[in-house]
Amino acid sequence: MSVPIIQAPMAGTSTPALAAAVCEAGGLGSIAIGAVAAAEAEQMISRARSLTDRPFNVNVFCHRPARPNPAVEAAWINRLTERYHAFGGRPPAELREIYTSFIVDDAMLEVILRQRPSVVSFHFGLPPAAVVAALRAIGTVLLSTVTSVAEAELARVVGVDALVAQGYEAGGHRGVFDPDAADDRLTTAALVRLLVQRQPLPVIAAGGVMDGAGIAAMLSLGAAAVQMGTAFIGCPESTADAGFRNALASDAAFHTTMTRVISGRPARCLPNAFTGWGEGIASADVPDYPIAYDAGKALNAAAKAAGDFGYGAQWAGQGAPLARALPAAELMRALAQELSDAGWRPDAGMASTPSGTQR
Numbered sequence: 001m002s003v004p005i006i007q008a009p010m011a012g013t014s015t016p017a018l019a020a021a022v023c024e025a026g027g028l029g030s031i032a033i034g035a036v037a038a039a040e041a042e043q044m045i046s047r048a049r050s051l052t053d054r055p056f057n058v059n060v061f062c063h064r065p066a067r068p069n070p071a072v073e074a075a076w077i078n079r080l081t082e083r084y085h086a087f088g089g090r091p092p093a094e095l096r097e098i099y100t101s102f103i104v105d106d107a108m109l110e111v112i113l114r115q116r117p118s119v120v121s122f123h124f125g126l127p128p129a130a131v132v133a134a135l136r137a138i139g140t141v142l143l144s145t146v147t148s149v150a151e152a153e154l155a156r157v158v159g160v161d162a163l164v165a166q167g168y169e170a171g172g173h174r175g176v177f178d179p180d181a182a183d184d185r186l187t188t189a190a191l192v193r194l195l196v197q198r199q200p201l202p203v204i205a206a207g208g209v210m211d212g213a214g215i216a217a218m219l220s221l222g223a224a225a226v227q228m229g230t231a232f233i234g235c236p237e238s239t240a241d242a243g244f245r246n247a248l249a250s251d252a253a254f255h256t257t258m259t260r261v262i263s264g265r266p267a268r269c270l271p272n273a274f275t276g277w278g279e280g281i282a283s284a285d286v287p288d289y290p291i292a293y294d295a296g297k298a299l300n301a302a303a304k305a306a307g308d309f310g311y312g313a314q315w316a317g318q319g320a321p322l323a324r325a326l327p328a329a330e331l332m333r334a335l336a337q338e339l340s341d342a343g344w345r346p347d348a349g350m351a352s353t354p355s356g357t358q359r
């Protein structure tokens with residue numbers, strides 16, 4: 001990496017073309033395979049390989065496998081039925097666990113061991129120690145999203161190489177290991193400082209970083225790099241649909257909200273009709289992740305077919321109003337220039353760092 005920028009994996013939004021463009025521009029691109037099965041993941045990795053010779057990151061979801069609860073799921077379908085009907089659709093008869101967690105997905109592990117990506121990152125938790133050992137044995141650098149000092153300690157003990165410190169302002173799913181535990185909702189800056197001071201692994205800042213000044217600020221706090229998601233949604237290389245792009249460019253970007261009604265896990269997104277509908281619903285009434293997502297995706301499909309974009313998973317962070325709709329190569333050039341203007345040099349880093357900063 002010649003610029004300390006990781007393009008965040010964004011399941012359903014980022015693409016191999018986006019990752020490759022970021023790699024070619026000197027950053028680290030990411031392929032998000034958390035929401036696809038092993039065969040499709042392998043195709044995505046091959047596609048990225050065909051577009052760049054540079055290293056890239058492959059990101060997997062390590063959530064606790066879903067705990068089905070037929071009563072909660074039936075009540076959820078009932079609650080949503082009127083919404084499906086409003087769009088001329090029909091609610092699903094039952095809800096499925098639409099993604100397999102990497103922690104129990106042997107086929108996905110085989111793909112990764114065969115493809116040997118340079119970097120693998122974990123979201124929502126950690127795989128078992130044996131899987132970590134297998135990945136380390138092929139020389140893969142391992143990253144883990146963490147949202148607290150306690151999660152960072154678990155990641156360090158299992159043997160990851162660096163931590164992605166995800167603040168509460170970040171777009172997309174909150175990477176908390178246990179979505180039902182108390183959440184201190186640490187900001188990116190606070191979490192970066194806590195981790196830099198308390199543990200030895202390099203820290204990658206994620207959440208609300210949108211431009212060179214933001215990157216420079218995180219590097220000054222001791223981060224080794226940043227991971228940026230929302231900043232890349234507007235790139236033509238992303239699969240964001242017209243509704244998502246328009247919403248990102250609208251006043252909604254100023255009012256991102258954390259909700260679990262779309263997928264079953266807390267995630268930050270642009271406010272829309274779905275998040276408005278979900279306000280005030282108790283967590284216990286929402287089916288487990290990703291069972292709730294089955295209902296959410298079906299509702300979005302029905303709404304979109306009727307021309308309504310208000311039910312999509314429009315994940316975005318608090319920096320959303322700062323997003324730019326530029327091709328990835330141009331965005332990377334602009335970020336590198338802004339970072340340089342802020343005093344960062346490829347060989348020397350930031351001109352000054354505060355005391356208590358390790359690196």
Ligand SMILES: Cc1cc2nc3c(=O)[nH]c(=O)nc-3n(C[C@H](O)[C@H](O)[C@H](O)COP(=O)(O)O)c2cc1C
Pocket residue numbers: 008009010011013032034059122123145166169170171172173206207208209227228229230231233314315316317318319
């Ligand atoms: C549209 C979108 C999808 C995301 N999907 C993933 C994902 O598949 N895996 C993951 O580890 N993080 C995912 N994230 C979270 C990012 O890794 C990162 O924490 C976040 O984008 C940082 O905050 P920012 O959006 O303010 O830059 C996603 C974020 C967004 C905006």
